[in-house]
Amino acid sequence: MHLSGRFLPWVAAIAAITLVAGLFWGFFLTPDDYRQGSTVKIIYLHVPTALMAINGWFMMLVASLIWLIRRHHVSALVAKAAAPVGMTMTLIALATGAIWGEPMWGTWWAWDPRLTSFLILFLFYLGYQALWHAIDDPDTAADLTSVLCIVGSVFALLSRYAVLFWNQGLHQGASLSLDSQQHVDNVFWVPLVICMCGFGLAFLALVLVRTRTEIRSRRLQALLLRERMA
């Protein structure tokens, strides 16, 4: 708590700076793509949020495992704190993808594997949070949501391959592989990396804030309980 309290302003500040700088660079200073026109600027929102949406779930999975194995209370709260942030990232990725798809593919929505997987990921986030809210006892809630998160991860992966089987899509392949033959031009690549760092740090800062809120909430419950006992 003390450590996170000392780090939080720094993380938040760096996150804000990189995010603003990256998006500013992306929005104002990059050229248009010769095929996509100015819509290429949407990539600075779409790719980092999509990345964080998946990393958010992965973070929840790791935190859930730590909770189940080591019974470390903070990790359960981290998982709980990460869920709404991850869900927002998923939503942004879906929304920007739809807006980009309309002029480029001629449709807001296509039942393309990547899009469908993201929608399913969104549903997983929704169910996970609903379970947290439904259970009163915090330890039971932490246990059950952790189990759900682990089983859900397996099925989310399965869904990923199932939709690939179901429909070969429109979505382009990864634009970010590290060998430079594959990935996009440096003019776009540098601000994109800055945006990814920015969104990553913003995610971290938000999870820290929310985890601290959850810890305080636990403490509050404990104090209230003690008052009632006395």
Next chain:
Amino acid sequence: MPDLGKYADAVLAAYGISLCLLAAVIALSWIQSTRMRRRLEEVEGRSSE
């Protein structure tokens, strides 16, 4: 303001919606955080009396 050409609506909408959603989750986290801190301080103050 850069020249966005014919896709200006799409780009601006994407940035608008994304920043709104991002602002919403930041504001929500912030409000919840300050509210929880205030309530905790209140109860802590009460119990130390």
Next chain:
Amino acid sequence: MIAVLTRDLKLAIRSGGGFGLGLAFFLLIAVLTPLAVGAQSDLHARMAPGILWLGALLSCLLSLDRIFALDYEDGSLELLATSPVPMEGLVAMKSLAHWIVTGLPLTLLAPVLGIILALPAEGYFWLVVSLALGTPALSLIGAFGAALTVGLKRGGLLLSLLVLPLYVPTLIFGAEAVRAGTSGQPATTALMFLAAISAGSAALLPFASAYALRINLR
């Protein structure tokens, strides 16, 4: 373990409501969809695999909360938990009982509903096979969802929210198998995936469900 199975089956048959309701719901979906999309039977023929699979999935969902809820309320679940039968076995048997009273009748009813949805003649075999292979997974995943929500007052809606995303792979492979089979394409890959999901769920999910049940009984 066999005793648990026969007991559940007897209870289900005696109380009646459970599986009859699921079948009626399945029938209703098959009747209502053509009413909603119009009367062209070529359209129905194309949609039939999807409708039937979706219908089977939703009717399965309908009776999930009964897997553990009744036993939880009257306390017999706690008795069963303290019995020498391992919890995992108990969950597996209860899933099996659920499958026998819902999945199996659904599989048998589906060809009849295929007729009113104008499913082409080649499709029936694949429909029955895919449902037979896929519905066990539905029951097992459902039992996991039911185990998670067993202690909750209004778990029903939450249960659907939790379970439906988990049903996605089963639904995709199941409907895909029927669709491919109907149009004469090879359907065995999808069927193999479906069987793998069922087998994997049978092997692993009872452990997760039993874990969740133990937490809820704490």
